[in-house]
Amino acid sequence: MTYSIVGFDPKAKEWGIAVQSKFISVGAVVPFAKAGVGAVATQSYANTSYGPQALELMAQGKSAQETMDIITEEDPQKGLRQVGIIDANGNPATFTGKGCYDWAGGITGPHFAAQGNILVDKKTVQAMADTFIRVEGTLAERLLAALDAGQSAGGDSRGQQSAALLVVKEKGGYGGFNDRYIDLRVDDHPEPIKELIRIYQLQQLYFSPAKPEKIAVIEGEVKETIAQQLIRLQYLNADYDEEQLFKALTTFIHTENFEAREQSEGKIDLDVLDYMIKQGV
Template sequence: MTFSIVGYDPETKELGVAVQSIFLGVGSVVPWAKAGVGAVATQAFANPAYGPDGLNLLSQGKSAQEAIDTLISNDEGKEDRQVGIVDANGNSATFTGKQCYDWAGGRAGEHYAAQGNILVNKETVDAMAETFEKATGTLADRLLAALDAGQGAGGDSRGKQSAAIYIVKERGGYLGVNDRYIDLRVDEHPDPIKELIRIHQLHQLYFGTVKEENILDIEGSVREELVGNLNRWGYLDSTEVEDDKLHEQFTAFLHTENFEGRELERGKIDREVFNFMKQK
C-alpha cells in the first residue's frame, strides 16, 4: 500500500527517499539514509530493520544489490517485503517479494530505484522512474516530481494518506551541524503529495541559499516598500523612519519569522524575503 523512490545526486552527493502511502505517518517507517553511505526504502509488510541493517551493509562496502541479497537471505518473511536501495556510488537495486499484493513491483535505473505495492497499475512505477530520469533541479525536486507523477499515473489503489521526503547531505543540516538536509513529513492529509510539495517549497524559502541575483539594495523604492511592509507586519508604526531603526526592526522581523538563513549585510535584502513580506 505504498510507493516510493530512492535517489542519488552525483554532483551534490545527496541521497534520499520520497514515499506516499495509505498508512498513517509513513515517514516514520519507510525512509532511511546516511550521508556518504546510501538510502533505503523498506515497505509492503515492512521490516524496519532493513533500514539500519541495509545502511550498515552499505557502509561495509557492499553494493545496493549485495545489500538487498544479504537482507532477504536472513529474513524468513522476505516474500512479504519490498525494498529499494541506492548506494553512494549511484548503484541501485529493488526487490519485491512474491507474496506482496498486486500490483507490486519495482524498477531500478541510474541513480534511483522506484517500487510500489497494492498499486492501481504498473504505470505508477514506470511514471516515477521515467520522471526521475527526465526531471531537472535538485534531488528533492526530482524525487517529488517522480512521486507526484506516480500518483498521477494511478498511485496506491487504496487511496492517499501520508507522504514524506528524507534527504541527507554531509553537513547539510541546520547550521551545518548534522547531515539531515531535508526531513519533511505529511502524516495525515487528503492530498499528501501536494501538501508535501507545498511544505518543501516553504522549506526552501526559509532554509535555501541566497542567490546572488536576488540580492537587493535597501534604497529608493525598495526601502519605501520595505518600510510599508514592516508597518503592515507590525514592526514599525510610521512611514518616517531612520536607517538605524529600520535596520533594527528589519532584523527583528528576520529573526522572529525564522529567516536567519537569509539575513544579509546591513543595507541588503533577499528578494525571496522581500516577496514573502508582500504576501501578508
C-alpha cells in the same frame, strides 16, 4: 500500501527517498539514509530493521544488490516485503516479495530505484522512473516530481494519506552538525504530496542561501515597499527614521527565522521581501 523512489545525485553527493502511502506517518517507517553510504526504502509489511542493517552493510562496502540479497535472505517473511536501495556509488536494487498485494513491482535505472505495492497498476512506478530520468534540478526536486507523477499515473489504489522526503549529504543538516539535509513529513493529509511539495518550498526559503541575483540594495521602491510592509505587519511605526527601519527589518527576519537569508545592513534578499508581502494577505 506504498510507493517510493530512492535516488542519488553524483554531483551534489546526495542520497534520498520520497514516499507516499495510504498509511499514517509513512515517513516514520519507510525511509533510511546516511551520507556517503546510501539510502533505503522498506515497505509492504515493512521490516524496519532493513534500514539500519542495509546501511551498515553498505558502510562495509557491500553494493546495493549484495545488501538486498543479504537482508532479504535472512528474513523468513521476505515474501511480504518490498525494498528499494541505492548504495554509495548510486547503484540501485529493488525487491518485491511474491506475497505483496497487486499491483506490486519495481524498476531500477541510473541512480534510482522505484517501487510500489497495492497500486492501481504498473504505470505509477513507470511514471516515477520516467520522471526521475527526465526532470532536471536538485535531487529533492527530482524525487518530488517523480512522486507527484506516480500519483497522477494512478498511485495507491486505496488513496492518499501521508508522504515524506528524506535527503542526506555530508554536513548538510542544520548548522552543519549532521547529514540530515532535508527531512520533511506530512503525516495525515488529503493531498499529502502536494502538501509535501509546499513544505519543501518553504523549507528551501528558510534554509537555502540567498541567490546573488535576488540580493537588493534597500533604496528607492524596495525601501518604500519594505517600510509599507513592516508598518502593515506592526513591526514599524508610520513616523519611522532609517535606524528604526533597519531595526524593524532585523526583528522581522529573526522572528520569522530567516537568519540564513539575512544580509548585511542596507541590503535584503528579495525572496524574504516577497514572503513579507504575502504575510497575512
